[in-house]
Amino acid sequence: MRIAIVGPTYPYKGGGAQHTTELAHRLRAEGHDVVIESWRAQYPAFLYPGQQTIDSPEGEPYPNTRRDLDWRRPDGWIRCGRRLREVDLVVLAVLSPVQVPAYLGILYGLGRRAKVVALCHNVLPHERKPYDVPLMRALLRRVGGVDGGGNGGVLVHSEQQAALARGLTDAPVRVAALPPHLPARSPGASGGREPYGRLLFFGIVRPYKGLDLLLRALTQLPDVGLTVAGEFWGGLEETRALIAELGLGDRVELRPGYVAAEDVPGLFAGADALVLPYRSATASQNVWLGHEHGVPVIATRVGALADNVSDGVDGLLVEPDSVGALAEALKRFYEPGMPQRLRAGVTPVDPEPYWTTYLDTLLLLPPSPST
Structure with a gap:
């Protein structure tokens, strides 16, 4: 044809x-x-x-x-x-x-x-x-x-x-x-290492992706940091202001701008989990991208995200648009032994x-x- x-x-x-x-x-x-x-x-x-x-x-x-x-x-x-x-x-x-x-x-x-x-x-x-x-x-x-x-x-x-x-x-x-349709394949990381105390928010930053919810939830986990890596489609200064207002300046690293493919493995290697706090979604490659790099995923139950995360096996699922629910999921993730167990359950997708x-x-x- x-x-x-x-x-x-x-x-x-x-x-x-x-x-x-x-x-x-x-x-x-x-x-x-x-x-x-x-x-x-x-x-x-x-x-x-x-x-x-x-x-x-x-x-x-x-x-x-x-x-x-x-x-x-x-x-x-x-x-x-x-x-x-x-x-x-x-x-x-x-x-x-x-x-x-x-x-x-x-x-x-x-x-x-x-x-x-x-x-x-x-x-x-x-x-x-x-x-x-x-x-x-x-x-x-x-x-x-x-x-x-x-x-x-x-x-x-x-x-x-x-x-x-x-x-x-x-x-x-x-x-x-x-x-x-992942840009590159990467061997999964070992499930045995101790957590770093750092989460990752990755990809284009737009209001529906819920970064503001994640920042507010992070205030309830005083020993956990966050890296935000991706292009901001507006709202960068507002995000910086929110980080300052919440007192998170020493725990949140902003890396605004497009992340080249060769830099992606290093980002995921330094993260305990990828967090997708989306308010809405259709389909996303980011769950599979996290699993490709051996990283558990904490995601909301929207769109196809919930189809690709096995709750309690390779990540955690949480109801959308709720700071309280997201904070509880993050606390659950950092319960003793949970990061290692979820990391051990991660399997790269067979396309x-x-x-x-x-x-x-x-x-x-x-x-x-x-x-």
Whole structure:
């Protein structure tokens, strides 16, 4: 099958780019003829406040990649669609409603010549703007043919996201868990070492990820420190002010900015546990990333986080949006022998079953058009 994936890849960074790249490699390994249609300019800087690109790839770049798409050039969107008229399947990797105008331009150029799947990492953002719903409705209806478009469907990563998608389109919606697409594998750490008394919060810092809850909970554990490593999408000065207000200045290390892949193992090696105090979530690689480095994970019961943590075996689960509940979980984690026991229970994820299911589900969408 001739397949085109439209989405970010190297030199773009982060989970979306890693997923697009891994998906292309795996489809090619299955014998398909795959091209990635990627970006030379994906977002206006004011809509993506973090670092967009990197100098060194986070994994093996995909060789058959075009990097022509530009958010400032609608004519290029249409040309891309026309170029893809000869492929059998077009996969649109949807990470943000900001991409929708470009994707609608591609669909306009494509016409009805190919099957189309909208692969939605998030159907709607965690922190929504007024234009998000109408943009995503326009895309998903167009993919499904409701507004004169193609014969396509939608792939999402959880039942909750499927419900959101079905509220926006009558197109077929299928669910497959987001498979592991970790940038590098690392041998798990030993389960026997004594705890350091330091926790890790890792990744892009946004309000829905609950760093403020973790900082407030930390005040109830006087001998425990915290490293916060990742890009701040706003709120850095407010976070510093909160740390000072709570008297945590000597226990919290802020490392704002993108963490390069080669620096990740060292961060996890110095942590007793990775803490994911999210208020909401869809799918996240961070549980698997922690386990890949031999680190237990303390996470809230939101999205797919709870599916990937075995409470009391390789981590702890806690109810979301509660400083008190999170503090109790942290205290439980530091009970005598608990850090060692949970660390000993950590097992790196086997990606193969996830990817087998994922590719099977993707290639089932959309259904073949009637003739």
